Amino acid sequence: MRLSTKGRYAVTAMMELALHSGRGPVTLAEISHGQGISLSYLEQLFARMRRDGLVVGVRGPGGGYRLARPASEISVAQIITAVDEGADPAQSGGSDVEDPDRCLTHDLWQDLSRQIYDFLDGITLEQMAQDPAVRQVAERGSDAAASSSGGDRSSSSSVA
Helix, strand or coil, X not given: CXXXXXXXXXXXXXXXXXXXXXXXXECHHHHHHHHCCCHHHXXXXXXXXXXXXXXXXXXXXCCEEEECCCHHHCEHHHHHHHHCHHHCCCCXXXXXXXXXXXXXXXXXXXXHHHHHHHHHHCCEHHHHHXXXXXXXXXXXXXXXXXXXXXXXXXXXXXXX
């Protein structure tokens, strides 16, 4: 499994949805503003996560995105796999050698990749959202966003 910025941003954005799940859909503009992630980049990530059934788009006023399943049913590994083509745990774990029989360390990287995947597959959005440190950071971020925008949720992004 390859860990990339794409996967990190996707997990961060999904945490925003998990933390706000009781308050309705979240716009990509809100996530972009709160997390400092480009809106166009978020649109690409959410298209992939929507395709993989992780998020659902809600159209109209007050629309945005919400989790397609409960946070307890979405693992970090599922999110990373959805957005990063190189995150498939069946891959050789970063070996660029085409013939695994010729790569002396193929099995090592394969095993490491599987262990990373298994570790991240054992962590759900719900578990992360319940972490006191995560909640503290989220509260600081929402307080700062509310004071800078006056608490207005009028900014939006189109949902396809």
